[in-house]
Amino acid sequence: MIGTPRPRTDVRLRQSRVHSPGELWAAYILLGIFCLITLFPLFVMVSVSLIPSQTLAPSLYHLWPAHPRLANYITMWHDLPIAHFLMNSLIIALGSTVVALAVGIPAGFALSRTKVFGRRIWLFLFLATQMFSPSMIIVSAYHVMSVLHLTDSYFGLIFLDSGFYCLPFVVWIIAGFMRQIPQELEEAVDIDGASSWQKLWRIFTPIAAPVIAVAGVYAFIASWNDFAFALTLATSQSLMPLPIGVYSFIGAYSIQWNYLMGASLVATIPILVLFLVLQRRLTSGIMAGTIR
Amino acid sequence: MYLLPAxxxxxxxxxxxxxHIVEMAFGNVNTFGTIMGPNGFQNFIGLWQSGFPIVIRNTAVWTLGILIPTVVLSMALAYSLSLPIRLQPLFRTLSIVPWAxxxxxxxxxxxxxxxxxxxxxxxxxxxxxxxxxxVGWLATGKTSLPVMILIGIWVSVPFTTLTLLGGIQAIPRDILEASSIDGARGFExxxxxxVPLxxxxxxLVVLINLAYIFNSFPIIWVMTQGGPAYSSATVTTFVYQLAFTDGQFGFAGAAALLAFLVLIGVALGYVALYRKSEGSLL
Structure with a gap:
């Protein structure tokens, strides 16, 4: 009877010897409290978004409205330019992602598979840009944008978002992955006499496709979450991405928190979904830079 | 050639x-941001006299006040998530939410x-x-800064926890089992x-969080705009305020330059760490 699988209980026994019950209870309590604190803001956002406008002021501080009104979302959609803001967010985030990938894939390839001059220096410079604050960069980037007449246009925002938020870690993630592709594969193609341009698009890009997809999702999230650039450059409402659009209503004399929270949830859900999709791969890009 | 567009x-x-920030820092800049001529170190002196010491203090409180609790709490959460507990996937998923x-x-x-x-x-x-x-939490810097620090901790914990969890899960099981035979249990x-392993x-998380928290802008700008009177301003919001609210581009450049010097130090530390641990690219 060689090869009989060990019974499961044995593993449990071994683990229970390693971890005392007190340790496990402490873990449950800690995780439970943190998850409660985590869910509280989302819960408040949902409950406030359901308060009917007529009773907003008296019921705002209650934790759940007496008469929740789901139709608030329809009213909000009609009364505030939410759809327009959402469209802006999509255009800017998708535009930045496309630009960053189009520029970043060749750059990542060059920095990992070719003997480009100053390879380490370029990689360091890309990384170093990630350490700076967008709200400080924008002080002088605004000057650049006004010289180029890009202050109130999608192009200006896509340009800055892709260059500052997306490109550096797209390059790092792709370079890091392409470096691990075995040399033999490249040599096999060399015999066929492929140019490096063909190698990049026919061999390396398809192999790296899953990693490129992850980098693209990161880029999308980073651009969607931008605050400083859009706050400064999108001065007219027609250009504001959703988070900035919501923020712009806060200055109003009486703030319609129920609609603003509804709009906030609309701005959150796409990112929340992407995070859950990425869940197992979230840490893979961390070494290559942060998500702001 | 492939590198040029990037x-x-x-x-x-x-x-x-x-x-351009360096130029502004040492330049005589008008309120529209146009550089009129050189200005020596006048901007740095002016910056110092317009509340910068308070801002430096706030930045230190903000950065360390978020960094230290975040790392301690994340350490405990990561260790908890590494234990053989029930509902582990649920806890793990929920703990990502603040980041998302x-x-x-x-x-x-x-x-x-x-x-x-x-x-x-x-x-x-x-x-x-x-x-x-x-309580009017956001009315004075005394309460608004701690409140915003709590929010900062809340949003920093998920990333930190996941990274540390990755580290803990890479520890060979045998080591933990051997340690329990030696009588080491629980907190010990x-x-x-x-922790040493x-x-x-x-x-890694200390360095990344350091840059991230130091640079954090939206929380403070949306909740208090650094006010009232700089009492909750950090360098990041202060630079933005100097430039776009006060029209003091020269001061803004000087403050941003000082911040960059700090951040370059962080970046160099990060690279040293990267070379030590992974080292394949740089």
Missing amino acids: IALIGLAVGYPIV IPLTIVAIWGSMAFNALYGQVNTVLLDLHLISHR RFARIV IRNSLQ
Whole structure:
């Protein structure tokens, strides 16, 4: 009877010897409290978004409205330019992602598979840009944008978002992955006499496709979450991405928190979904830079 | 050649702006941001006289006040998630949520939830009998900075926890089992076996969080704009305020330049760590 699988209980026994019950209870309590604190803001956002406008002021501080009104979302959609803001967010985030990938894939390839001059220096410079604050960069980037007449246009925002938020870690993630592709594969193609341009698009890009997809999702999230650039450059409402659009209503004399929270949830859900999709791969890009 | 478009894009988006910041820092800049001529160190002196010492203090409180609790709490959470507990996937998923909400939205929520009149946080604290009357959390720097620090911790924990969890899960099981035979259990094992073994992950999260927290802008700008009177301003919000509210581009350049010097130090530390632990690219 060689090869009989060990019974499961044995593993449990071994683990229970390693971890005392007190340790496990402490873990449950800690995780439970943190998850409660985590869910509280989302819960408040949902409950406030359901308060009917007529009773907003008296019921705002209650934790759940007496008469929740789901139709608030329809009213909000009609009364505030939410759809327009959402469209802006999509255009800017998708535009930045496309630009960053189009520029970043060749750059990542060059920095990992070719003997480009100053390879380490370029990689360091890309990384170093990630350490700076967008709200400080924008002080002088605004000057650049006004010289180029890009202050109130999608192009200006896509340009800055892709260059500052997306490109550096797209390059790092792709370079890091392409470096691990075995040399033999490249040599096999060399015999066929492929140019490096063909190698990049026919061999390396398809192999790296899953990693490129992850980098693209990161880029999308980073651009969607931008605050400083859009706050400064999108001065007219027609250009504001959703988070900035919501923020712009806060200055109003009486703030319609129920609609603003509804709009906030609309701005959150796409990112929340992407995070859950990425869940197992979230840490893979961390070494290559942060998500702001 | 494949590199040129990337360098051009980053050069225009980040490279030239940094050069321009240096020019502004040492230049005589008018309120529209046009440089009129050289100005020596006058901007730095002016900056110092317009509340910068308070801002430096706030930045230190903000950065360390978020960094240290975040790392300690994340360490405990990561270790908890590494134990053989029930519902582990659920806990893991829920603990990512604060990271997945756009920071601007978190800050907008915060300015509602901590409002003196209708803030829901006051409601909960009143129900729990932790306070006796509604508090205007965001009215003074004394309370607004701690409140915003709590929010900062909340949004920093998920990333930190996941990174540390990755480190803990890379520890060979045998080591933990061997340690329990030697009689190390619970907190003792955590402190004496686990923590030293994930030193690299710890250094990594400290450095990344350092840059991230130091640079954090939306929470403070949305909730207090650094006010009243700089009492909750950090360098990041101060630079923005100097430039776009006060029209003091020279002062803004000087403050940004000082911040960059600090951040370059962080970047160099990061590279040293990267070379030590992974080292394949740089």
